Amino acid sequence: MTNLTHATVAAVHHAAEESSHSITHMMVHLMIQLAVIIIVAKSGGYLAQRFLKMPAVLGELASGMIIGPYALGGKIHLPTLGTLFAENHGFAASAELYGIATLASIILLFLAGLETDLASFLRYSVVGSVVGLGGLLASFILGDLIAVVWPGNGIDTFMDPAALFLGVISVATSVGITARILAEKRKMSSPEGVTILAGAVFDDVFGIVTLAIVMGMANVRLSGGEVNWIEIGIIAAKAIGFFVVVTALGLIFARKITSAIKQFKSKEMIVSTCFGLALLLAGLAEMAGLAMIIGAYIMGLALSRTDLAHEIEHHMRGTYNILVPIFFCVMGMMVDFTAMKPVLLFGSVYSLLAIASKVLGCGIPAWAMRFNLRGSIRIGLGMLPRGEVALIVAGIGLASGIIDQGIFGVSIMMTVITTLLAPPLLVKSFEGGSGLRKEMAGGSEDIQSIELTFPSRDITEFLINRFIRALQNEEFFVHHLQTDQPTYQVRKDDIMFVLIEDGMTLRINAPAEHQHIARLMLVEELLSLSDLLEATQKMEDLQSMGNNLLAGMF
Amino acid sequence: MNLKKLLIKESILPNLKPGSKEEIIRQIVDFVASSGKITDRDSAREAVLAREEKMSTGMQNGIAIPHGKSDSVDQLTVAVAICREGTDFDAMDGNPSRIFIMTLSPANRVGPHIQFLAEISKILSRPELSEKLIEASTTSEMLALLTA
Numbered sequence: 184m185t186n187l188t189h190a191t192v193a194a195v196h197h198a199a200e201e202s203s204h205s206i207t208h209m210m211v212h213l214m215i216q217l218a219v220i221i222i223v224a225k226s227g228g229y230l231a232q233r234f235l236k237m238p239a240v241l242g243e244l245a246s247g248m249i250i251g252p253y254a255l256g257g258k259i260h261l262p263t264l265g266t267l268f269a270e271n272h273g274f275a276a277s278a279e280l281y282g283i284a285t286l287a288s289i290i291l292l293f294l295a296g297l298e299t300d301l302a303s304f305l306r307y308s309v310v311g312s313v314v315g316l317g318g319l320l321a322s323f324i325l326g327d328l329i330a331v332v333w334p335g336n337g338i339d340t341f342m343d344p345a346a347l348f349l350g351v352i353s354v355a356t357s358v359g360i361t362a363r364i365l366a367e368k369r370k371m372s373s374p375e376g377v378t379i380l381a382g383a384v385f386d387d388v389f390g391i392v393t394l395a396i397v398m399g400m401a402n403v404r405l406s407g408g409e410v411n412w413i414e415i416g417i418i419a420a421k422a423i424g425f426f427v428v429v430t431a432l433g434l435i436f437a438r439k440i441t442s443a444i445k446q447f448k449s450k451e452m453i454v455s456t457c458f459g460l461a462l463l464l465a466g467l468a469e470m471a472g473l474a475m476i477i478g479a480y481i482m483g484l485a486l487s488r489t490d491l492a493h494e495i496e497h498h499m500r501g502t503y504n505i506l507v508p509i510f511f512c513v514m515g516m517m518v519d520f521t522a523m524k525p526v527l528l529f530g531s532v533y534s535l536l537a538i539a540s541k542v543l544g545c546g547i548p549a550w551a552m553r554f555n556l557r558g559s560i561r562i563g564l565g566m567l568p569r570g571e572v573a574l575i576v577a578g579i580g581l582a583s584g585i586i587d588q589g590i591f592g593v594s595i596m597m598t599v600i601t602t603l604l605a606p607p608l609l610v611k612s613f614e615g616g617s618g619l620r621k622e623m624a625g626g627s628e629d630i631q632s633i634e635l636t637f638p639s640r641d642i643t644e645f646l647i648n649r650f651i652r653a654l655q656n657e658e659f660f661v662h663h664l665q666t667d668q669p670t671y672q673v674r675k676d677d678i679m680f681v682l683i684e685d686g687m688t689l690r691i692n693a694p695a696e697h698q699h700i701a702r703l704m705l706v707e708e709l710l711s712l713s714d715l716l717e718a719t720q721k722m723e724d725l726q727s728m729g730n731n732l733l734a735g736m737f
Numbered sequence: 738m739n740l741k742k743l744l745i746k747e748s749i750l751p752n753l754k755p756g757s758k759e760e761i762i763r764q765i766v767d768f769v770a771s772s773g774k775i776t777d778r779d780s781a782r783e784a785v786l787a788r789e790e791k792m793s794t795g796m797q798n799g800i801a802i803p804h805g806k807s808d809s810v811d812q813l814t815v816a817v818a819i820c821r822e823g824t825d826f827d828a829m830d831g832n833p834s835r836i837f838i839m840t841l842s843p844a845n846r847v848g849p850h851i852q853f854l855a856e857i858s859k860i861l862s863r864p865e866l867s868e869k870l871i872e873a874s875t876t877s878e879m880l881a882l883l884t885a
Contacts (some may be wrong), residue, residue, distance in 0.1 A: 573874040653851075654848050657849050658848065658849055699859045699862075700852055704851050706857075710792055
């Protein structure tokens with residue numbers, strides 16, 4: 184009996200030791216993988232940005248392709264740990280590494296939702312929606328159809344899950360690349376710029392809804408069922424219902440939720456709680472048969488209209504910068520070059536159609552609305568680049584077994600080609616005159632400028648800093664925008680205005696209804712400046728202060 | 738901003754008597770002090786007067802927003818006073834002032850102090866509303882106009 188007990192204890196002990204050894208072993212392997220990924224992906228991203236003037240995501244993807252299991256990573260053997268990156272049951276990443284990549288994709292979509300400018304989307308919603316919808320339909324239908332008509336790939340119906348995925352992958356525009364070019368060319372607020380940005384929001388939101396529907400249909404098909412139109416209707420209603428209901432609830436209760444969260448009085452707590460909620464909604468979305476990123480995006484979207492949006496974004500930026508490149512690098516690692524060879528021609532045609540579908544799908548509605556040919560081409564090209572969302576959708580397709588390595592490679596190829604082509608073409612297209620058929624009827628924007636010019640830049644900068652502190656004391660959130668001129672976005676509840684330091688001039692662009700607060704606070708700060716000047720008169724002689732400071736130094 | 742939380746019937750003084758700037762401020766500070774919200778009425782009055790010395794808070798269309806920061810209050814304290822006859826408050830447009838919105842806020846406390854003034858100024862910038870406010874006969878009517 185005692186012997187038996189001893190034996191059992193020893194066995195348990197041994198098993199525990201072994202499992203702890205294997206977990207430690209697994210974690211050591213993971214840490215080394217992460218170290219390699221972070222350093223290589225970040226360097227790749229940096230090189231792409233610095234020398235090729237391309238988005239970092241391309242460098243990160245390329246890094247992944249180089250260090251992945253199908254390239255260098257499969258050839259590097261580490262002592263005691265084995266291959267650096269090995270294929271795992273036909274999948275390029277281990278479960279734990281893929282877990283971290285998934286977390287990164289959730290952060291990415293949460294922040295994408297958070298940065299969505301719903302207000303400007305609503306303002307330009309008509310033309311933006313038409314342009315976005317045109318691009319969405321054209322790219323979805325062409326992306327799906329090419330898979331159906333292409334011979335020898337085993338896809339023969341429009342409703343085939345793989346075909347549907349090819350359709351969805353080519354839908355989502357990555358407006359980040361376009362936005363950067365528009366900002367550099369100072370075309371962000373041009374009619375084309377505004378239309379592209381509004382169109383991209385539409386495209387994002389409905390791209391996600393399309394993904395939700397396709398996920399639902401694919402799940403039915405994968406479990407052996409036949410998708411009929413009634414079922415499609417139910418799935419679509421469920422997906423759209425989830426999206427609309429949760430987003431609407433989020434937008435309605437965002438203020439209440441954030442004011443409850445604000446009780447914590449600690450920014451770290453506020454940000455962590457909001458991120459926790461994003462993860463929770465991601466889990467709920469997956470449980471509802473949608474994708475996790477949909478939940479994360481909705482949470483971001485709901486919070487985007489609150490004054491916490493910038494705080495969350497600001498606090499999560501560091502995590503984002505470290506984790507998101509891991510996601511893109513892991514996506515790159517999944518590209519199996521041998522699986523891609525047979526589909527290279529298909530990939531080229533798919534990419535070509537992805538270009539044509541956006542240029543025509545967005546350009547034609549733009550042309551029909553109020554733009555001339557030049558403006559329509561600009562809009563079409565602006566909507567061209569695919570990026571993060573396409574990669575995430577492709578990753579989901581690969582992980583769930585709906586698409587194979589070859590199709591996954593094709594998706595990456597399309598993403599890279601459209602992202603590479605968009606910047607030079609867009610820059611070229613913005614040469615020349617107006618893109619409007621007739622000049623837009625007078626600016627209907629209610630934004631007015633308040634300007635104060637001071638005798639020196641130092642005084643302007645000093646007053647702006649004091650003004651910002653006063654705003655923070657009034658519980659406003661002041662967000663420093665990364666622009667050439669020092670620019671700050673000031674938000675509190677539904678109040679929003681922009682503060683710009685333009686040389687010696689302080690400028691505030693505020694809607695008429697929010698000018699009162701800006702003006703009153705500026706007056707108080709101007710008066711406090713005069714107090715300060717008075718106080719300096721009373722200061723001890725500067726010469727003697729200086730002498731006291733330097734006395735005894737030499 | 739929810740004005741209803743800050744403005745109550747008891748913070749409205751409907752019959753301010755005309756007088757000099759000092760007298761007007763004294764009347765309003767005394768009114769607020771009578772509700773026990775001010776610990777040291779002299780220092781509260783001095784804070785408001787000091788702000789007036791720098792620049793008058795008499796605005797246009799009969800509205801004035803005297804305010805000051807003082808540790809004689811422990812939270813944002815507000816009062817609305819109406820002087821139907823109008824009184825000289827050194828207003829920007831030279832016209833007599835009739836509606837006074839006074840705020841006192843603790844010196845180094847974070848909170849929406851100026852925002853309160855901004856919100857109420859926004860409401861009063863509608864001339865028909867300030868007229869109705871002056872014509873209102875009870876503090877309940879006045880409160881209803883300001884917080885509608």
